[in-house]
Amino acid sequence: MADGESIGIGLMGLGVIGSGVAKVLLGKPETLAREAGSRLVLKRVLERDVSKHGALGIERSLFTTEFNDIVGNPEIDIVIELIGGEHPAFEYILECLKRGKHVVTANKEVMSKHWTELQTVADRHKVSLRYEASVGGGIPLIAPFQEDLVANEVRAIYAILNGTTNYILTRMAKEGIDFSVALKKAQELGYAEADPSKDIEGVDAAYKLAILSTIAFSTEIKPEQVYHEGISRLQARDFRYAHELGYAIKLLAIAKRTGQHVEARVHPVFIPEESLLAKVDGVYNAINVEGDLVGNVIFYGQGAGPSATSSAVVSDVIKIAQHINRGTVSPARLPRESGLKVKPMSEVETRYYMRMNVADRAGVLAQISKVLGDHNISISAVIQKESDPATQTAEIVIMTHPAKEEAVRLALKETERLAVVREINNFVRVEA
Amino acid sequence: MADGESIGIGLMGLGVIGSGVAKVLLGKPETLAREAGSRLVLKRVLERDVSKHGALGIERSLFTTEFNDIVGNPEIDIVIELIGGEHPAFEYILECLKRGKHVVTANKEVMSKHWTELQTVADRHKVSLRYEASVGGGIPLIAPFQEDLVANEVRAIYAILNGTTNYILTRMAKEGIDFSVALKKAQELGYAEADPSKDIEGVDAAYKLAILSTIAFSTEIKPEQVYHEGISRLQARDFRYAHELGYAIKLLAIAKRTGQHVEARVHPVFIPEESLLAKVDGVYNAINVEGDLVGNVIFYGQGAGPSATSSAVVSDVIKIAQHINRGTVSPARLPRESGLKVKPMSEVETRYYMRMNVADRAGVLAQISKVLGDHNISISAVIQKESDPATQTAEIVIMTHPAKEEAVRLALKETERLAVVREINNFVRVEA
Numbered sequence: 086m087a088d089g090e091s092i093g094i095g096l097m098g099l100g101v102i103g104s105g106v107a108k109v110l111l112g113k114p115e116t117l118a119r120e121a122g123s124r125l126v127l128k129r130v131l132e133r134d135v136s137k138h139g140a141l142g143i144e145r146s147l148f149t150t151e152f153n154d155i156v157g158n159p160e161i162d163i164v165i166e167l168i169g170g171e172h173p174a175f176e177y178i179l180e181c182l183k184r185g186k187h188v189v190t191a192n193k194e195v196m197s198k199h200w201t202e203l204q205t206v207a208d209r210h211k212v213s214l215r216y217e218a219s220v221g222g223g224i225p226l227i228a229p230f231q232e233d234l235v236a237n238e239v240r241a242i243y244a245i246l247n248g249t250t251n252y253i254l255t256r257m258a259k260e261g262i263d264f265s266v267a268l269k270k271a272q273e274l275g276y277a278e279a280d281p282s283k284d285i286e287g288v289d290a291a292y293k294l295a296i297l298s299t300i301a302f303s304t305e306i307k308p309e310q311v312y313h314e315g316i317s318r319l320q321a322r323d324f325r326y327a328h329e330l331g332y333a334i335k336l337l338a339i340a341k342r343t344g345q346h347v348e349a350r351v352h353p354v355f356i357p358e359e360s361l362l363a364k365v366d367g368v369y370n371a372i373n374v375e376g377d378l379v380g381n382v383i384f385y386g387q388g389a390g391p392s393a394t395s396s397a398v399v400s401d402v403i404k405i406a407q408h409i410n411r412g413t414v415s416p417a418r419l420p421r422e423s424g425l426k427v428k429p430m431s432e433v434e435t436r437y438y439m440r441m442n443v444a445d446r447a448g449v450l451a452q453i454s455k456v457l458g459d460h461n462i463s464i465s466a467v468i469q470k471e472s473d474p475a476t477q478t479a480e481i482v483i484m485t486h487p488a489k490e491e492a493v494r495l496a497l498k499e500t501e502r503l504a505v506v507r508e509i510n511n512f513v514r515v516e517a
Numbered sequence: 518m519a520d521g522e523s524i525g526i527g528l529m530g531l532g533v534i535g536s537g538v539a540k541v542l543l544g545k546p547e548t549l550a551r552e553a554g555s556r557l558v559l560k561r562v563l564e565r566d567v568s569k570h571g572a573l574g575i576e577r578s579l580f581t582t583e584f585n586d587i588v589g590n591p592e593i594d595i596v597i598e599l600i601g602g603e604h605p606a607f608e609y610i611l612e613c614l615k616r617g618k619h620v621v622t623a624n625k626e627v628m629s630k631h632w633t634e635l636q637t638v639a640d641r642h643k644v645s646l647r648y649e650a651s652v653g654g655g656i657p658l659i660a661p662f663q664e665d666l667v668a669n670e671v672r673a674i675y676a677i678l679n680g681t682t683n684y685i686l687t688r689m690a691k692e693g694i695d696f697s698v699a700l701k702k703a704q705e706l707g708y709a710e711a712d713p714s715k716d717i718e719g720v721d722a723a724y725k726l727a728i729l730s731t732i733a734f735s736t737e738i739k740p741e742q743v744y745h746e747g748i749s750r751l752q753a754r755d756f757r758y759a760h761e762l763g764y765a766i767k768l769l770a771i772a773k774r775t776g777q778h779v780e781a782r783v784h785p786v787f788i789p790e791e792s793l794l795a796k797v798d799g800v801y802n803a804i805n806v807e808g809d810l811v812g813n814v815i816f817y818g819q820g821a822g823p824s825a826t827s828s829a830v831v832s833d834v835i836k837i838a839q840h841i842n843r844g845t846v847s848p849a850r851l852p853r854e855s856g857l858k859v860k861p862m863s864e865v866e867t868r869y870y871m872r873m874n875v876a877d878r879a880g881v882l883a884q885i886s887k888v889l890g891d892h893n894i895s896i897s898a899v900i901q902k903e904s905d906p907a908t909q910t911a912e913i914v915i916m917t918h919p920a921k922e923e924a925v926r927l928a929l930k931e932t933e934r935l936a937v938v939r940e941i942n943n944f945v946r947v948e949a
Contacts, residue, residue, distance in 0.1 A: 109668065109810060113670075116670065117668065119853060120667050120668070217665065223808075223810065223811035223812070223814065224811075224814055225657070225661040225665035225666065225814070228660070228661070228664065228665050229657040229660070229661060229665070232832070232836060233649065233657035233660050233661070233829075233832055234657065234828065234832060235552050235835050235836075236541065236549065236552070236827070236828050236830075236831035236832040236834075236835060237828055237832075238548065361793070361796060361797075364793060364796055365793075376655075376828060378541060378655065378824050378825065378827055378831070379655035379656075379819065379824070379825050379828035379829075380655070380818065380819050380824065380825055381818060381819075382655065382656055382657070382816070382817065382818035382819075383815070383817035383818065384814070384815075384816060384817075385793065385814065385815035385816075385817065386811060386812065386813060386814035386815065387811065387812050387813075387814075392810050392811070392812065393810065393811050393812055395668070395810055396666065396668050396808060396810035396811035397665075397811075398668075399668035399810070400664070400665055400666060400667045400668040400669075402668075403667050403668060404664060404667075407848065411845070411848065413843075413845050416839065416843065421551060
């Protein structure tokens with residue numbers, strides 16, 4: 086080990102996460118040096134806003150707005166990318182790898198879209214590319230999936246990968262409030278951004294699931310192959326019915342092996358109230374992986390935030406430093422082609438919860454169940470609530486046995502055309 | 518990578534776990550070869566009972582009763598030790614390392630008692646020693662603690678590390694039955710051994726906590742430094758009171774940094790009913806680690822059983838095979854001396870639950886609280902149940918504020934000497 090020598094760090098991006106990482110690097114240098122085998126020295130920071138130097142205690146002279154001061158700096162061994170977003174982060178990472186820099190990133194969008202290309206370049210240039218923080222914040226996931234569970238064939242992943250939506254759903258469930266109210270509360274507390282669409286619509290979770298499932302199923306799964314659907318259609322009454330039926334509602338990222346296919350999808354799901362995932366509240370993340378040997382293993386923790394994320398980023402930096410000191414490179418981790426294909430969403434089979442407004446009249450249920458039956462969808466439970474005398478309508482909730490997504494979509498369209506059906510209010514998939 | 522070549526495996530012990538590992542090695546050789554970079558070939562099995570060969574499909578000629586056929590066999594690169602117990606497993610592992618064999622073990626007793634010596638020998642002979650399965654069965658713990666959370670200073674570990682006792686406590690809590698009844702049921706189902714004392718008394722969990730806390734706190738913590746206390750004193754009524762007060766009862770392994778000390782202890786604990794650890798039921802394990810950066814992370818899964826354990830054992834074998842193929846050795850992981858000392862149990866401070874039988878008479882509580890007060894123990898809650906007219910006694914439950922173990926012991930002795938106190942029935946520590 087090159088004890089006593091130092092390893093140079095370049096930091097790109099000094100936003101919330103970048104500032105958190107800088108704080109750790111500057112705040113406990115001895116501890117980090119003991120683990121890494123060398124001092125980790127911050128050499129340059131790529132950041133436009135120089136005013137940030139004061140609060141963080143970073144020398145003003147380290148700030149630059151020129152990417153070349155990072156990539157062209159011979160004193161920098163490891164570059165930490167915390168700019169976020171696809172561009173220019175992707176191009177910067179690519180260039181750093183090509184110029185022989187090791188890279189640590191928390192960028193889920195870049196990793197899910199460009200992993201194969203980046204890893205190939207990293208391997209060619211014998212440098213490390215690490216991205217533990219890209220999924221699950223501080224929760225160890227990438228390394229356990231790649232290394233510690235390697236003897237397993239992964240059967241399924243069920244995961245809460247987005248803290249913002251889990252926070253909103255928790256408040257909706259506990260307080261009986263509607264989506265828009267819960268969203269506003271989340272924004273007031275800083276748990277949701279001003280433009281929350283990437284979180285709310287499941288895009289963020291889809292990026293993360295693409296990364297995890299690519300590793301778990303040894304086949305490249307791109308974000309656009311992950312079906313995603315958001316939580317904005319959920320209403321307070323869906324939570325009440327769910328509870329009545331023994332379920333909680335969570336936004337789950339699901340990847341599941343079925344024969345030669347992998348299902349990969351993000352959407353709201355009814356899950357049994359007693360399951361551990363149902364009990365994961367607030368901004369926390371939880372990832373349940375099912376392996377053929379290990380059975381179900383759950384990882385739980387803070388999926389976001391500067392402190393938790395810096396735990397993963399700095400641990401990645403330390404691992405690379407250890408490799409530098411031993412003269413080794415962390416081995417390539419390109420997805421081996423398992424031949425599994427992503428199943429189209431229309432082919433996916435699950436159980437369904439359906440809520441609809443119907444005319445308060447005899448024989449309505451018979452008509453609906455006939456349409457469902459015509460599409461091979463059988464009903465497992467029905468709740469019919471008292472009718473509203475003013476509008477002469479009633480609300481019906483139907484739980485189905487497993488049925489194909491495509492059939493359910495068609496059946497719902499047909500059902501909506503029935504004269505006795507006023508409106509299909511919602512439908513949510515069920516995983517038991 | 519030495520693709521196509523093979524790596525020789527010697528297996529010591531073909532009990533429940535050994536048979537599970539043999540099944541995996543023989544059952545999916547292609548999958549393992551793809552991950553390891555070489556075929557993993559079982560060369561010899563150290564096992565007296567040759568009759569086992571049939572069911573497992575192991576060639577009879579591979580069986581031996583001579584340790585030398587393992588350690589002296591040049592075709593064996595990696596030895597898997599699954600004999601269990603301290604002797605002769607320790608001597609066998611030591612000898613294998615000295616003779617240049619890599620070793621994978623699930624042996625918590627040997628690892629907790631002899632880790633430093635074994636690791637020193639492994640380092641000297643440039644071979645790997647891996648023991649992921651020694652704690653938490655198939656749950657990735659050793660590697661995440663050593664590598665993925667390395668940027669953190671660990672503040673505390675709260676863990677359910679013994680499935681047998683968690684199963685018994687779950688049944689006691691859910692069915693209102695007493696310890697002896699629950700134990701018998703666990704034995705009937707194979708979840709508890711005929712002689713369950715190591716599980717029941719917390720010895721097994723203490724071995725595991727010694728290993729985890731040695732890693733987490735970078736200081737050698739021996740099993741005999743871990744205070745342990747079993748679950749046999751718990752009664753159905755303790756669970757009823759716990760529930761009434763909003764708590765569950767779990768056997769927790771706790772390691773906690775307090776200043777320059779580490780507390781390391783295994784005993785029944787009251788924990789808040791809404792905490793996730795309280796919701797871990799049956800034979801499952803769960804490990805909550807609190808780091809300065811990452812906050813609380815929980816790992817959950819099957820802590821025992823042949824299939825889950827073989828997940829960890831075989832993943833360890835694959836990691837070593839990858840190193841062999843790259844010509845590297847997994848780096849030494851000796852606990853760096855952090856200077857932290859184990860705090861004597863008498864110095865530990867927690868809250869307490871106390872249950873006692875007292876004379877059904879005015880002024881009793883005043884007498885008891887005076888004794889407690891004399892020892893600086895203050896009361897946070899009291900439950901007094903209706904008295905038993907036959908014996909003219911009443912049951913009192915007291916919850917205290919944090920107090921020193923030593924003071925509580927003394928106070929309880931004095932309380933027991935009060936004329937109005939018939940018996941101290943139980944006391945249990947409380948963690949909030």
